[in-house]
Amino acid sequence: MDDKKQERKLKIRNIKNGISIDHITAGKAPEVLKILGIDRGFTDSVTLAMNVKSSKMRKKDIVKVENKDLDVNEINKISVIAPQATINWIHDYQVVKKEKVKLPDELIGIVKCPNPSCITNKEREPVKSIFLVKNTNPVVLVCKYCERETESLY
Template sequence: MANNKSELKIKAIENGTVIDHITANKTLHILKILGLPDNETKNITVAMNVSSKELGRKDILKIENRELGHEELNQVALIAPEATINIIRDFKPIKKNKIVLPKKITSIIKCTNPKCITNYENEPITTIFNVVTENPPVVRCHYCEKLIKTEDIYKQFE
């Protein structure tokens, strides 16, 4: 019997964004944050829990024909602080950057303090969080100063 090796290859994208080094099993959170899949974005490729020399296990997300904007990258940084972003044009990476969590996060998550002013229906206040630590991400509510830990951030995207 011959020793046949099977290899799964993920098709290269012509144009778009590749997010690599995503914390293992967090890609579905990122898809939810980005509102994907949607009617306009075609060909989204997800590789989950794959081997990585650097991280042990990681996820990879390829979004064809869409370059993520600054605000979207801030959202991704909250879930995957180790991620790298590759902008692809004509099948070649033209820009590769490590994701950077901004010092301030707005409108992405909610405060877990039920008494925080941002959680009152009568008060249309945008949530603002100051980043305390980047990896793992921990943020502090600008209004009530409640610390929101990484696991509480992840729960909001489940």
């Protein structure tokens, strides 16, 4: 099967209401599910495809979740681990909104600093973390307080 045909086939298996996240960096779909808080207790339908051939990206992951919406925090988190992702909001099998994630210049309160002695990790009255984007491809973030670099959310 050629790449275009395979992509089309994946699009057919659509959901009635919910979100479809396409062009996720290959191998990152499980992290996206973690961001969305989807674990064993989740009861709605979830479709996950990993390392799918893509004409745009060579390989990509796709996640579709029924009866789910996304908030700004979740979208920002997805933009860190999958900067090329596109989010489709689906209502009655139709895409009603499509948005490409955009890495914000500053990530406030969503990335955990890997430096244990950073003031954002203090046990008492920790300061909300602020990370600045140093590089977008691959993503490199820098803590505004201790200047520790990180590539991931946790």
